[in-house]
Amino acid sequence: MKKLTALSATLLLSISTISYGASLNSMDKNQTTQSIQDKTIKTASLSTIDGKVVENAFTGFFSNDGKIKGKFAKKPSNEPQIDEGTWTVKDDGTLCVTWQHWNQKSPLCMATYSLPNGMMFINSDDNAFVSIVLQDGVKSGDQMHK
Numbered sequence: 001m002k003k004l005t006a007l008s009a010t011l012l013l014s015i016s017t018i019s020y021g022a023s024l025n026s027m028d029k030n031q032t033t034q035s036i037q038d039k040t041i042k043t044a045s046l047s048t049i050d051g052k053v054v055e056n057a058f059t060g061f062f063s064n065d066g067k068i069k070g071k072f073a074k075k076p077s078n079e080p081q082i083d084e085g086t087w088t089v090k091d092d093g094t095l096c097v098t099w100q101h102w103n104q105k106s107p108l109c110m111a112t113y114s115l116p117n118g119m120m121f122i123n124s125d126d127n128a129f130v131s132i133v134l135q136d137g138v139k140s141g142d143q144m145h146k
Contacts, residue, residue, distance in 0.1 A: 027112045027119070028093040035112070035119060036062040036087075036095070040143035043131040045073075058131060061142045062087055068097055069144055094124050 027035065043058045060070040068087045075081040085099035096109040110121040110130050118137070121130035 024113045029089050032089045032093045032112045038064050040139045041133045042137040043133050061144050
């Protein structure tokens with residue numbers, strides 16, 4: 001009976017995840033830009049660095065002039081804790097960030113999805129999870145040093 005209950009719970013979770021995933025709405029260029037420009041975002045405790053999901057919150061400020069400052073709560077292995085770079089949003093709403101050190105200095109392009117209480121970033125190259133930002137993790141202006 002326990003196996004049947006566990007199997008049922010797994011099946012229900014899978015169905016609800018698939019249903020929820022099908023209802024995700026990708027953000028267009030204007031929506032993505034308005035969601036991050038001149039704002040500091042703080043992710044949930046899961047983020048991706050160098051293609052690996054790590055338990056580490058990220059905070060980043062997206063300036064009006066296309067520059068970004070970022071910091072992980074804990075220093076990643078073999079990477080600096082703080083980095084700077086540039087950001088752009090493509091016509092389809094894809095956010096691209098190029099760091100001076102992180103991601104091997106290669107552009108990281110992410111599809112941005114609107115969530116009921118935040119947004120989610122998915123790597124455009126391999127559809128891998130990057131991170132989630134809850135609405136209360138978005139603040140106006142540069143909050144990096146406050």
